[in-house]
Amino acid sequence: MPFDLTILGCNSAVPTNQRKPTAQLLNVAGRFFLIDCGEGTQLQLRKYKIRMQNIHHVFISHLHGDHYFGLIGFISTMHLLGREKELHVYGPAELKEIIYIQLEASKTTLCFPLFFHEFGFENPELLMENNDVTVHTIPLKHSLPCCGFLFKEKPKPRRMRKEKIEEYNIPLEAVPDIKEGGGYLSKDGELIPHIELTRSAQNPRSFAFCSDTMYNESIIPQIEGVDILYHEATFLDELKERAKQTMHSTAKEAATIAKKAKVKRLIIGHYSQRYFDLTPLQDEAETVFPNTLLAHEGETHEVKRTYDSDS
Amino acid sequence: MPFDLTILGCNSAVPTNQRKPTAQLLNVAGRFFLIDCGEGTQLQLRKYKIRMQNIHHVFISHLHGDHYFGLIGFISTMHLLGREKELHVYGPAELKEIIYIQLEASKTTLCFPLFFHEFGFENPELLMENNDVTVHTIPLKHSLPCCGFLFKEKPKPRRMRKEKIEEYNIPLEAVPDIKEGGGYLSKDGELIPHIELTRSAQNPRSFAFCSDTMYNESIIPQIEGVDILYHEATFLDELKERAKQTMHSTAKEAATIAKKAKVKRLIIGHYSQRYFDLTPLQDEAETVFPNTLLAHEGETHEVKRTYDSDS
Numbered sequence: 180m181p182f183d184l185t186i187l188g189c190n191s192a193v194p195t196n197q198r199k200p201t202a203q204l205l206n207v208a209g210r211f212f213l214i215d216c217g218e219g220t221q222l223q224l225r226k227y228k229i230r231m232q233n234i235h236h237v238f239i240s241h242l243h244g245d246h247y248f249g250l251i252g253f254i255s256t257m258h259l260l261g262r263e264k265e266l267h268v269y270g271p272a273e274l275k276e277i278i279y280i281q282l283e284a285s286k287t288t289l290c291f292p293l294f295f296h297e298f299g300f301e302n303p304e305l306l307m308e309n310n311d312v313t314v315h316t317i318p319l320k321h322s323l324p325c326c327g328f329l330f331k332e333k334p335k336p337r338r339m340r341k342e343k344i345e346e347y348n349i350p351l352e353a354v355p356d357i358k359e360g361g362g363y364l365s366k367d368g369e370l371i372p373h374i375e376l377t378r379s380a381q382n383p384r385s386f387a388f389c390s391d392t393m394y395n396e397s398i399i400p401q402i403e404g405v406d407i408l409y410h411e412a413t414f415l416d417e418l419k420e421r422a423k424q425t426m427h428s429t430a431k432e433a434a435t436i437a438k439k440a441k442v443k444r445l446i447i448g449h450y451s452q453r454y455f456d457l458t459p460l461q462d463e464a465e466t467v468f469p470n471t472l473l474a475h476e477g478e479t480h481e482v483k484r485t486y487d488s489d490s
Numbered sequence: 491m492p493f494d495l496t497i498l499g500c501n502s503a504v505p506t507n508q509r510k511p512t513a514q515l516l517n518v519a520g521r522f523f524l525i526d527c528g529e530g531t532q533l534q535l536r537k538y539k540i541r542m543q544n545i546h547h548v549f550i551s552h553l554h555g556d557h558y559f560g561l562i563g564f565i566s567t568m569h570l571l572g573r574e575k576e577l578h579v580y581g582p583a584e585l586k587e588i589i590y591i592q593l594e595a596s597k598t599t600l601c602f603p604l605f606f607h608e609f610g611f612e613n614p615e616l617l618m619e620n621n622d623v624t625v626h627t628i629p630l631k632h633s634l635p636c637c638g639f640l641f642k643e644k645p646k647p648r649r650m651r652k653e654k655i656e657e658y659n660i661p662l663e664a665v666p667d668i669k670e671g672g673g674y675l676s677k678d679g680e681l682i683p684h685i686e687l688t689r690s691a692q693n694p695r696s697f698a699f700c701s702d703t704m705y706n707e708s709i710i711p712q713i714e715g716v717d718i719l720y721h722e723a724t725f726l727d728e729l730k731e732r733a734k735q736t737m738h739s740t741a742k743e744a745a746t747i748a749k750k751a752k753v754k755r756l757i758i759g760h761y762s763q764r765y766f767d768l769t770p771l772q773d774e775a776e777t778v779f780p781n782t783l784l785a786h787e788g789e790t791h792e793v794k795r796t797y798d799s800d801s
Contacts, residue, residue: 192566192567192570193567193570193571194533194536194567196533196536196537199533218529218530218532218533218559218560218563219529219530222505222510222529222530225505225507226507242592242595242596243596244562244563244592244596248529248559248562248563248566248592249529251555252555252559255503255555255556255559256503256504256505259503259504260504271595273595274595276591277591277592277595280584280587280588280591281553281555281559281588284584284585284588285553285554285555285634286634322597323597
């Protein structure tokens with residue numbers, strides 16, 4: 180079951196020839212979540228051979244154009260391609276009107292159901308959940324109301340120890356109960372406890388997307404220990420005053436959040452167009468948090484399954 | 491003084507990896523006119539090294555997204571780059587609201603003056619003129635109200651014959667009057683007529699942009715004899731029923747319009763995404779109108795200056 184993140188765009192507001200505005204795609208067990216949707220995201224999806232029709236949930240962090248101007252084109256193209264499945268869009272309240280005014284101008288009645296879900300910016304909110312994952316907002320501090328998103332796999336059941344099936348001659352029909360937490364009553368009338376019959380569950384994997392934000396320690400409890408933290412790093416620390424004015428972060432600040440939140444891996448992005456060579460941003464972050472990677476378009480970051488050692 | 495057209499995007503509604511949605515740039519004597527602005531146009535301008543800040547007039551033919559979804563990004567980027575000069579946008583009435591609702595959502599007060607000019611769709615209207623050019627709408631027939639645009643150089647004055655300056659010993663200060671149509675009273679009291687002192691004026695160059703339209707002969711009188719006709723050719727003629735249903739044209743129909751309007755050169759575009767190889771579209775059009783070219787992104791079509799032979 181994959182849990183991987185693909186970068187579709189990694190630049191800040193003004194796109195360059197090399198770098199598109201923000202968009203990312205998270206694949207959790209074959210379900211695709213589009214996170215922000217800057218201008219040209221539909222073309223990036225096409226370029227990296229990702230089927231748009233497999234995306235059912237889109238999350239828009241805030242209404243600066245570099246995070247959502249591609250949404251109307253993405254929706255229109257799915258309509259033109261005859262999509263039938265539902266699409267859910269999560270974002271600030273005004274987004275619905277922005278999309279509908281454009282659909283109305285072209286007299287478009289979408290051929291698929293489109294649902295808008297608006298969220299607030301004060302406290303974390305549960306946006307959606309399915310069998311595999313929950314998605315919460317992460318309130319951020321930016322010049323517009325803005326939220327990041329926390330994707331967390333749901334806890335999985337402990338795994339059956341195959342050798343115990345043989346040892347206690349457990350019939351197959353008893354396995355589901357055991358997986359769900361039960362023990363097994365052997366033929367000798369002995370109750371074999373669940374913990375003996377199973378090994379540790381897969382650790383739930385998690386990804387925190389922190390789009391535009393100034394340095395903000397209040398997010399730390401929520402993102403603590405995540406497998407991947409994406410945190411914007413628009414500037415080098417030598418421009419920290421500029422970062423403060425524009426309510427963005429420096430690479431050093433992003434790394435400080437990563438370190439304090441004890442995350443496993445940090446990906447930085449949302450680079451100012453002034454940086455052609457991005458190495459200094461990575462170098463700066465690594466002085467604080469060594470496991471830092473640069474967001475590069477088209478690259479996929481996988482989170483492998485891990486298990487606690489069995490007690 | 492240049493008069494040339496650069497293709498920035500040439501595909502129909504669904505963009506492909508190879509072809510972006512409609513956008514063209516006309517350069518008349520160093521003034522740049524952006525015509526339609528599909529998603530990603532700002533990146534195409536950047537790719538082809540065209541300075542966005544040199545564009546002062548944008549014409550939007552209609553409100554199907556593949557003709558205008560890039561406008562808000564284009565405007566936002568010019569704001570972020572600190573533009574100061576005016577920008578004039580010509581388009582259907584709803585366009586203004588669509589742009590402003592997005593500027594308001596991001597609390598953006600533009601740092602440059604933005605003017606919207608709405609037009610009707612019944613009769614040709616003069617949209618703008620400067621010293622060099624006039625721009626009129628060309629009412630088209632499409633599934634949304636839609637206009638093309640006719641760019642026409644203003645008539646130029648006849649050119650001075652240098653040998654006559656010498657022959658009649660004409661002082662330099664008399665030349666502007668002659669250029670504007672006057673004769674010259676020689677020292678002998680003889681009135682040398684304007685026609686003898688000058689040679690033919692440069693022929694006014696012209697470009698007609700006919701974006702989405704079904705076959706529509708009523709445009710012919712307006713576009714007669716233009717140097718370049720861009721006419722959409724979404725389909726091959728074998729799909730002419732599909733063209734009719736969607737109110738688009740076939741390559742053959744575009745060529746028929748070009749032939750009947752006796753234009754000098756036809757450029758076809760707005761290709762359906764079903765065509766990977768575009769040669770059949772060109773071949774089909776050439777059977778009716780031989781001087782047909784395919785619109786290809788990044789290509790520039792120049793209209794050279796011509797003069798009638800002097801009588």
